[in-house]
Amino acid sequence: MAEERVHVTGHAAAEPAAVWSVAGDFCGAWHPAIATIRAERDGRGALIRAFTAKGEDTLYREQLVYRSDSDRVLSYTHLEGIAGAERYDACLQVLADEGGGSRIEWSARLSASSERAPAIAAGTKAIFEMGIAALGDLAGKLPREVAPAACAGKAARETVFIAGDPRLALTVTPQRPGPLVLFLHGIGGARTNWLAQLDAAEPIMRAAALDLRGYGESRLGPSQSTVEDYCGDILRVAEELGARRLVLCGLSYGSWLATSFAMRHPEMLAGLVLSGGCTGMSEAGAAEREAFRTAREVPLDAGRTPADFAPAVVEVLAGPGADEAVRHRLLASMAAIPAATYRDALRCFTHPPERFDFARLTMPVLMMTGRHDRLAPVGEIRAVANRIAETAPRASVRFEVIEDAGHVCNVERPAAYNRVLGEFLSELAR
Numbered sequence: 001m002a003e004e005r006v007h008v009t010g011h012a013a014a015e016p017a018a019v020w021s022v023a024g025d026f027c028g029a030w031h032p033a034i035a036t037i038r039a040e041r042d043g044r045g046a047l048i049r050a051f052t053a054k055g056e057d058t059l060y061r062e063q064l065v066y067r068s069d070s071d072r073v074l075s076y077t078h079l080e081g082i083a084g085a086e087r088y089d090a091c092l093q094v095l096a097d098e099g100g101g102s103r104i105e106w107s108a109r110l111s112a113s114s115e116r117a118p119a120i121a122a123g124t125k126a127i128f129e130m131g132i133a134a135l136g137d138l139a140g141k142l143p144r145e146v147a148p149a150a151c152a153g154k155a156a157r158e159t160v161f162i163a164g165d166p167r168l169a170l171t172v173t174p175q176r177p178g179p180l181v182l183f184l185h186g187i188g189g190a191r192t193n194w195l196a197q198l199d200a201a202e203p204i205m206r207a208a209a210l211d212l213r214g215y216g217e218s219r220l221g222p223s224q225s226t227v228e229d230y231c232g233d234i235l236r237v238a239e240e241l242g243a244r245r246l247v248l249c250g251l252s253y254g255s256w257l258a259t260s261f262a263m264r265h266p267e268m269l270a271g272l273v274l275s276g277g278c279t280g281m282s283e284a285g286a287a288e289r290e291a292f293r294t295a296r297e298v299p300l301d302a303g304r305t306p307a308d309f310a311p312a313v314v315e316v317l318a319g320p321g322a323d324e325a326v327r328h329r330l331l332a333s334m335a336a337i338p339a340a341t342y343r344d345a346l347r348c349f350t351h352p353p354e355r356f357d358f359a360r361l362t363m364p365v366l367m368m369t370g371r372h373d374r375l376a377p378v379g380e381i382r383a384v385a386n387r388i389a390e391t392a393p394r395a396s397v398r399f400e401v402i403e404d405a406g407h408v409c410n411v412e413r414p415a416a417y418n419r420v421l422g423e424f425l426s427e428l429a430r
Contacts, residue, residue, distance in 0.1 A: 184254030
C-alpha cells in the first residue's frame with residue numbers, strides 16, 4: 001500500500017462565519033461536483049452523507065467523524081465509492097485570514113495501491129480546489145441568515161424517588177418514546193442546576209436530572225461511594241423509568257461519572273454529552289490526586305462546611321461575565337452540600353479506578369466547555385475530543401466552546417448550551 005497526502009489552501013473575501021455557514025453543512029449540496037446528496041444515520045446515530053457526482057453513477061458515502069462550529073472544522077472518513085482506496089480521511093477548516101476574509105484549508109490522507117494512490121490524490125486535489133473556489137463565491141454572494149433559536153417552554157416535571165440503599169431523587173419529564181437523557185451534576189451542584197436543560201430536552205426526548213448520592217434529596221450510601229456505586233445508581237434509574245437506552249449528560253464530576261458508565265455499558269448509550277471535563281483525575285499521578293484531596297479536606301477537618309467556603313469556590317467556577325443571579329444560584333447549590341457528601345465525593349473523585357480507554361466509546365459524543373473555564377480549559381477539552389475522534393471506532397465527535405461562560409456553562413449560558421444540546425439530541429432522536 002502507498003500513502004498520499006493532499007493539502008490545499010485557498011482564500012475568500014467573506015468572513016469566516018459566512019464561509020462556515022456553507023462549509024459546515026456536511027450534507028449540503030454546495031460543492032459544484034455534486035449531482036445528488038442525502039443524509040443518512042448509521043445504527044449508532046453517526047451522520048453519513050451519500051452522494052453522486054455529476055457525470056458518474058457511483059454512490060459515494062462518507063461519515064462525519066469530528067465537528068466543531070466553535071473552531072469551524074470538520075473531519076470525515078470515506079466509507080465507499082473510491083475504487084481502490086484502503087483508507088481515506090479528510091479535514092476541512094475555515095480560519096480568519098490575517099489580511100482579512102477567510103483562509104480555507106482542506107486536507108486528506110489516503111492509502112491505496114501504488115498504482116491507484118497517485119490518481120486518487122490528483123482527483124482529490126482537483127475536487128478540493130473546486131470546492132474552495134465555490135465556498136468563496138457562495139459565502140460572498142449568498143450570505144445565509146441564521147434563524148434565532150426557539151425558546152423552550154417550561155417542561156412538565158415530577159419528582160421521583162427510587163427506594164433502596166441509598167434512596168435517589170430525580171426530577172423527571174413525561175414519558176416519550178426513545179432514549180432517556182439523564183443529567184448528572186458536578187461536585188458543587190445538584191439536580192436543580194439542570195432545570196433549563198430539562199426544558200430544552202423535553203420536546204425531544206424524556207429527560208431526568210438526578211441528585212447524586214448524598215446531594216439534594218438523595219441519600220448517601222452506607223460506605224464510601226465508588227464509581228461502581230454511581231454506575232449502579234444509573235442502572236437503577238434506567239430500570240425505574242423503563243429506559244432501555246440512555247443519553248448521559250454530565251458536568252465536571254458528572255462528566256467523569258458518565259464516561260465511567262460508558263466504559264462499562266457502552267451498549268446502553270445512545271449518546272454521551274460531556275461538559276466541563278471528561279477524564280477527571282484518571283490521568284493524574286497519585287501525588288497530584290492526594291494533594292488535590294488533602295487541600296480540599298483541610299477546611300472540612302477544621303470543622304468548616306461547604307457553606308463556609310462556597311463564596312471562594314464560586315469565584316473559581318464563575319466566568320467573568322456571570323451576573324449576580326447566576327452567582328447566587330451557584331452559591332446556593334454549593335452551600336447546600338452536607339460536609340459528609342462533599343468529603344465522600346472528593347474521595348471518590350481522587351481514587352479513579354482506571355484510565356479511560358476511548359476505544360470503548362461506540363456512541364456519538366458531544367463535548368462542551370466554557371470559554372473561561374479554569375478547571376477544564378478549552379485547549380484541554382479540545383485535546384480530549386480529538387483523542388476520542390482518533391481512538392473510538394467509527395467515531396462521531398462534536399466539540400463546542402460556550403462563549404462568555406465559566407465552569408458551570410449550562411447554568412451561566414443556558415441558551416447557548418441548550419442550542420447545541422438540542423441539536424445533538426434531535427440528531428439522536430431521528
